[in-house]
Amino acid sequence: MPSSTLPDDTGADTAQGAPAFSPLYQQIKALLLQSLQAGEWKPGEAIPSEMELAARYRVSQGTVRKAIDELAADNLLVRRQGKGTFVATHAEQHVQYRFLKLVPDSGDRDTEGPAERHILECRRTRATAEIARSLGLRSGDAVVQVRRVLSFGGVPTILEDLWLPGVAFKGLTAEQMADYPGPTYAMFEVEFGVRMVRAEEKIRAVAADAQQAKLLAVAPGTPLLSVERVAYTYNGLPMELRRGLYRTGDRHYRNELS
Amino acid sequence: MPSSTLPDDTGADTAQGAPAFSPLYQQIKALLLQSLQAGEWKPGEAIPSEMELAARYRVSQGTVRKAIDELAADNLLVRRQGKGTFVATHAEQHVQYRFLKLVPDSGDRDTEGPAERHILECRRTRATAEIARSLGLRSGDAVVQVRRVLSFGGVPTILEDLWLPGVAFKGLTAEQMADYPGPTYAMFEVEFGVRMVRAEEKIRAVAADAQQAKLLAVAPGTPLLSVERVAYTYNGLPMELRRGLYRTGDRHYRNELS
DNA sequence: CAGTGGTCTAGACCACACT
DNA sequence: GTGTGGTCTAGACCACTGC
Numbered sequence: 001m002p003s004s005t006l007p008d009d010t011g012a013d014t015a016q017g018a019p020a021f022s023p024l025y026q027q028i029k030a031l032l033l034q035s036l037q038a039g040e041w042k043p044g045e046a047i048p049s050e051m052e053l054a055a056r057y058r059v060s061q062g063t064v065r066k067a068i069d070e071l072a073a074d075n076l077l078v079r080r081q082g083k084g085t086f087v088a089t090h091a092e093q094h095v096q097y098r099f100l101k102l103v104p105d106s107g108d109r110d111t112e113g114p115a116e117r118h119i120l121e122c123r124r125t126r127a128t129a130e131i132a133r134s135l136g137l138r139s140g141d142a143v144v145q146v147r148r149v150l151s152f153g154g155v156p157t158i159l160e161d162l163w164l165p166g167v168a169f170k171g172l173t174a175e176q177m178a179d180y181p182g183p184t185y186a187m188f189e190v191e192f193g194v195r196m197v198r199a200e201e202k203i204r205a206v207a208a209d210a211q212q213a214k215l216l217a218v219a220p221g222t223p224l225l226s227v228e229r230v231a232y233t234y235n236g237l238p239m240e241l242r243r244g245l246y247r248t249g250d251r252h253y254r255n256e257l258s
Numbered sequence: 259m260p261s262s263t264l265p266d267d268t269g270a271d272t273a274q275g276a277p278a279f280s281p282l283y284q285q286i287k288a289l290l291l292q293s294l295q296a297g298e299w300k301p302g303e304a305i306p307s308e309m310e311l312a313a314r315y316r317v318s319q320g321t322v323r324k325a326i327d328e329l330a331a332d333n334l335l336v337r338r339q340g341k342g343t344f345v346a347t348h349a350e351q352h353v354q355y356r357f358l359k360l361v362p363d364s365g366d367r368d369t370e371g372p373a374e375r376h377i378l379e380c381r382r383t384r385a386t387a388e389i390a391r392s393l394g395l396r397s398g399d400a401v402v403q404v405r406r407v408l409s410f411g412g413v414p415t416i417l418e419d420l421w422l423p424g425v426a427f428k429g430l431t432a433e434q435m436a437d438y439p440g441p442t443y444a445m446f447e448v449e450f451g452v453r454m455v456r457a458e459e460k461i462r463a464v465a466a467d468a469q470q471a472k473l474l475a476v477a478p479g480t481p482l483l484s485v486e487r488v489a490y491t492y493n494g495l496p497m498e499l500r501r502g503l504y505r506t507g508d509r510h511y512r513n514e515l516s
Numbered sequence: 517c518a519g520t521g522g523t524c525t526a527g528a529c530c531a532c533a534c535t
Numbered sequence: 536g537t538g539t540g541g542t543c544t545a546g547a548c549c550a551c552t553g554c
Binding site: 281282283317318319320321324338339340341342 | 541542543545546550551552553
């Protein structure tokens with residue numbers, strides 16, 4: 001019984017009398033999550049081998065394995081047979097733009113190059129009540145706001161506003177946003193140590209107003225997909241609010257249900 | 259070595275010389291899938307216990323377990339500790355409308371009753387080229403087309419067209435569509451033995467035309483969410499094409515990314 | 517109580533990648 | 536060859552359900 005070296009959830013019940021029991025592998029998973037959060041292993045790096053971790057936590061390899069299995073299922077880790085287990089990253093993932101579900105109507109392939117980014121605005125400002133709520137901040141807290149247009153093959157396709165907590169993204173510049181080679185989320189990992197792990201989107205159909213229409217080169221009133229996204233880090237804290245307007249003339253938002 | 263009683267994938271290589279090796283638990287998974295497809299266990303019923311299946315296939319419980327784990331992850335089976343493993347069903351699932359991601363803006367709860375269904379049309383017709391392609395049929399093959407409006411709290415919210423393969427849905431009536439208590443997909447399971455397992459959606463923003471506007475009680479030109487869904491059964495064959503127009507005034511399409 | 521799924525272990529062997 | 540993750544086994548024990 002190795003539980004002496006682990007947070008002993010099984011030892012005592014809660015004040016309510018509920019068992020509050022958690023399996024060993026869940027405890028291991030929580031410990032691994034802590035290490036990921038603390039940056040002990042960085043995105044793209046390998047974590048220790050299963051045998052090593054089993055020794056460290058004084059459990060069997062199978063138990064470590066099950067913990068890693070769940071983290072891999074959550075896309076936090078990536079297993080590669082014969083090589084090791086790696087911290088997932090938005091960079092160098094064979095799927096660029098993991099969170100972007102807008103694809104061309106024909107040939108969903110990624111035969112097209114990366115999106116061209118045109119930064120319209122990048123400034124420090126204060127959170128409105130609504131933005132503060134989404135980001136778990138207080139009204140008036142510092143935030144960085146970015147407005148940009150993404151184009152594919154020269155066609156302006158997405159008009160996007162981003163709001164980021166000012167504390168975590170101190171010093172973000174328009175140049176960084178524009179020039180970083182690779183996904184913006186990869187830049188966040190490298191430059192600010194913020195890895196987005198999960199996101200929620202609310203999608204609506206809206207009509208383009210005059211300004212939006214101009215920026216997307218469509219007629220005013222054109223129906224657009226409004227995609228409001230909140231992205232979360234390891235600890236479940238929201239770290240980005242994003243509102244995008246997608247042209248869906250020759251592209252669509254693709255979703256899988258199961 | 260129990261493989262003598264199983265399709266021996268490991269025994270011979272393919273003509274190309276590729277190993278074509280598949281783990282035991284994958285073979286078990288395939289066998290379970292066959293039984294599900296064949297209707298050996300019906301939706302809502304329990305499948306044999308892990309020990310029983312292990313004995314039947316001459317493998318260890320752990321191997322059966324891993325096969326079931328994957329099927330449960332795919333939402334084909336549901337495990338209930340102490341009771342057994344059950345075939346997933348669209349009926350009596352604690353989440354009604356598993357494939358419908360349109361939720362009220364406030365209080366995502368299911369505090370609201372089920373949708374009221376208003377069937378506008380239900381007729382046998384012939385597949386156009388486009389519909390045939392989506393359903394894996396040939397142009398001119400028999401299909402059943404249904405047009406309906408779904409309302410929530412008296413507000414018409416979704417205008418939907420369904421196309422179903424005529425062979426599998428012989429005898430479907432407007433009364434069945436309207437009167438069945440519970441999700442339409444549950445009715446498909448009970449009445450036609452067709453269980454939808456997976457679906458793909460293509461989402462766009464469109465403007466309501468005159469007829470659509472009237473049926474949804476909105477102004478012509480109102481932006482609507484166009485949701486085109488193809489739903490698949492066990493064997494991966496498409497069994498339904500559905501095109502919905504969603505009002506997103508006080509509701510939104512909710513999606514989780516990870 | 518017996519039966520079910522859920523956890524944990526220890527050990528053997530396989531497939532893959534690097535050196 | 537060595538080390539990694541991947542599969543498979545057998546057995547023990549735990550937690551939940553229902554008789």
